[in-house]
Amino acid sequence: MTDQELVQRAIDMEERAYAPYSHFPVGAALLCEDGTVFTGCNVENAAYGSSICAERTALVKAVSEGRRTDFAALAVAGRGEDYCWPCGACRQMLYEFAPRLRILAVRGDGAWQEVELSQLLLHGFGPEQLGEKE
Numbered sequence: 001m002t003d004q005e006l007v008q009r010a011i012d013m014e015e016r017a018y019a020p021y022s023h024f025p026v027g028a029a030l031l032c033e034d035g036t037v038f039t040g041c042n043v044e045n046a047a048y049g050s051s052i053c054a055e056r057t058a059l060v061k062a063v064s065e066g067r068r069t070d071f072a073a074l075a076v077a078g079r080g081e082d083y084c085w086p087c088g089a090c091r092q093m094l095y096e097f098a099p100r101l102r103i104l105a106v107r108g109d110g111a112w113q114e115v116e117l118s119q120l121l122l123h124g125f126g127p128e129q130l131g132e133k134e
């Protein structure tokens with residue numbers, strides 16, 4: 001799958017967003033090394049703090065389907081003028097499973113920028129800090 005195709009999967013997921021409070025639909029598409037894609041959207045809640053972002057929706061879908069490793073890239077798309085960078089909570093959640101993940105942040109006109117997750121979460125706290133992983 002090309003980056004352009006992954007970005008389009010994220011953009012398509014904006015339609016599924018449930019964002020009646022922020023009116024800020026977000027879509028995400030998480031690509032595995034074997035080509036599998038897990039998608040997500042933000043799902044808000046009347047108790048605002050119970051909302052979940054698009055990226056974490058995609059990630060928990062993947063993990064709950066048995067995937068924990070070999071994530072290659074994540075595209076996240078919003079409709080704003082600025083690139084839709086993952087929030088702090090999403091950076092942390094993703095770091096647990098893929099500190100070197102390629103992040104493609106997409107803005108409303110379809111343009112995107114790419115950075116590695118470890119650049120978005122410098123000196124991130126991960127399983128290795130707890131002696132859990134190499």
Ligand code: THU
Nearest residue numbers: 022024026042053054085086087
């Ligand atoms: N949101 C995401 O889903 N991902 C991001 O990267 C940024 C923020 C959601 C959370 C909330 O539903 C809405 O966008 C406004 O913050």
